[in-house]
Amino acid sequence: MRAMDSMREKLLPLRLYRMDGESRVEAELSAAAEGLDLVYEALEGLTREAFVETAEGWGLSMRELTFGSERAELPLELRREMLLYRGAVTVNDNTKGSVERALLSIGLRTELWEAPREQKLYVICYEVLDQKVTRYRLKQAALRFLPAHLEIIFDFGKVTWAYLRETEKTFQQIEEPGYTWEQIRELE
Structure with missing residues (x-):
């Protein structure tokens, strides 16, 4: 009292x-x-x-909805970190490090590899923070931050034995359609 x-x-x-x-x-x-x-x-x-650093409920949810979708299933600290990075993105953030931080704001821990002669940018994705978001949606969100004049190639990792076990398909079922390894990765 x-x-x-x-x-x-x-x-x-x-x-x-x-x-x-x-x-x-x-x-x-x-x-x-x-x-x-x-x-x-x-x-x-x-x-x-009112402040991202201390918000625990609707303060985080409202900001997440402003930038896309609510991520209530993620830990508070990770949600805060993503929002803080998202709020720090400006039109002047053109360095490799700032683009990587911008990608972290949408839920991707990445490293960028530049191939200037080929006019390509490789986005190596080490971790997807929100597993419920499809890779297609992540790619679309990432393209907002990446240079439009370059070909962007996303690499979400290698096909592992764990992934093949999770697909619940035999090698014969995967082989039948004649998919390449890249197409198999995209089937997720």
């Missing part, structure tokens, strides 16, 4: 009111303090959600 403590502290030196726990004035002040405490709690919640 913060409001009551504050009122008591300010009114006791005046010696106008009896504050012994039995007076009607103190009962009235106590009732008013209950209402003020609700306002204080709401204000603290609003202040907490």
Whole structure:
């Protein structure tokens, strides 16, 4: 009951009111303090959600929806980190490091490899932070940050034994359509 403590502290030196726990004035002040405490709690919640660094609920969700989709299933720290990177992207961020940070803001830990003579940019994706987002959507979101004059080649990793086990298909079923390894990777 913060409001009551504050009122008591300010009114006791005046010696106008009896504050012994039995007076009607103190009962009235106590009732008013209950209402003020609700306002204080709401204000603290609003202040907490107003800043990415301290937001825990709707403050993060609203910002995520502004940039795409809510990512409530991800850990709070990761959601905050992605939003902070997203908010830091400007039109002047044209360096390799700043583009990698921009890609982190959409949920991709990447490294960029430039091939200027071939006019290609390789995006090596080490980690997809939100596994529910399809690779197609990630690519479309990433293209907003990448140079339009270069051919962009995404590499989401190698086909591993674990991936082949997860597909629940035999080698014969994968081989039948005559897919290349690149096409098999894209089947995810």
